[in-house]
Amino acid sequence: MALILGIESSCDETAAAVVRDGEQLLSNVVSSQIATHIPYGGVVPELASREHLRAIVPVVRQAISEASTSLNGIDAIAVTQGPGLAGSLLVGITYAKALVFALAKPLIAVNHLEGHIHAVLLEQRQQESEELSLPALALVVSGGHTHLYVVNRSETAWSYRNVGHTLDDAAGEAFDKVAKLLGLSYPGGPIIEKLAAHGNPLAITMPLSQIKLRQKGVEGSSSPTYDFSFSGIKTAVLRFVEKNAMKDSIERRRKAIEGIPNPAPEDVLAHSDLLTLDLIASFQEAVVQDLVRKTMRSAGDLEVQSLIVTGGVASNGRLRAEFQKRAEAEGFRVLFPSRSLSTDNAAMIAAAAYPKLLQQQFADSRFSAEASLRLGA
C-alpha cells in the first residue's frame, strides 16, 4: 500500500491530493485563482506565481489533513514538472523538493499531460475490476493542448505516442479567446457552455477545418499525424462580429459585467441578445464537431481498443454527448474523467506517479521546471 502526495501548480490552480495505490482518492484540494485573473480576461503569469506562493502551504496541509494522515505517513511526493508557466511550476517543485529533503522521501516528477490521462485511469480502476482495453487513443483537450496520444502499457510502465496536435490554438484557448472577444467572463469554456444552451447551434455556419494527415509524422517519426486547427473558427467568429456590427453591444456587455465581482452565467445571459447566443452556440458546436470528427477518424485508422477524452474542455457536456453518440455508433468505448478531475487537479499527478513509484523512477534533486515539456515519443 502506497500513499502519494501529489502537487500541481502549472497554471492557475494550486492543488494537492493524496492518492492510495494510484486509485483511491483520499483527498483532492484545489484552490482556484480565477477571481485574480478575471479582470485581465486571462492568466497573468506573475500574479499566478504570487497566488501559488500564498496557497501552496495551506493547500498541502488541507490535503494531508483531509486524507487523515500526516506528512510522515506519505510514501512519496509527486509534482508537476511541466508543461506550464515556468514561475508557477517552480513554486510547486521548490516546495516538493523542500518536503522530500525534510522528510527523506522519494520525489517523482510528472508530466501534466500524463496526469490528465491518469485522471481517467484512476477513476476507471476505482469503478471496475477489469483493466481498460489497450491501446487507447487519448485526446487531451485543455487550455494549452489539443493532443492525441496512443496510450499503451507493458507491465507497470505506461507509454505514450503523440499522433496529433493542434497547429495553432488549443481548443480551450479558442473558447477563452472567443469569450474575451465577445465580452464574456473568464475562463471562456464554462460560460460559453452555459450560454450556448440558449442559442441555436445550427444558426451560423462555421468553417470545419479539413483533417490533415501528415505522412511524415511528429518529430520526423514514420507514423502519420492527425492535426487540429481552431484559428479558422476563431476568425469566423471575429468576421461575424464585424459584419453584424456587434462591437457596441459587446462593449455594453463588457462594461455591465465588469461591475459585478464574480459574474454568474445568469448575469452574462441577461446582457446577451439572441444573435450573440446563436453565435456562441454555433461556435461551440463547430469546435465539438471538429474534435469529435478528427478523433474518431484517428481512432478508426489506428485501430485502438478504447478512447479517453480528458483535460479542461472534456468537462463540456455537449462534447461528452457527441463523443458518446459517435463512439457508440462506431463500436468504441469512450471514457471521460468526472467533471472535478477534468480540469487541473493534483489527484491526477499522484495517480500518474504511482507506476513510477513501482518502477522506482525517482527525480534527481536537481531537476527543474520545463515549461514546454513534451509527452512521449
Ligand code: KG4
Ligand atoms: O485542463 P485545464 O484546467 O488547464 C490546462 O491544462 O489548460 O483546462 C482549462 C481550459 C480553459 O481553456 C477552459 O476554458 C476550458 O479548459 N474549459 C472548458 C470548460 N471548462 C473548462 N471548455 C469548454 N467547456 C467547458 N465546460
Ligand code: ZN
Ligand atoms: Zn491541464
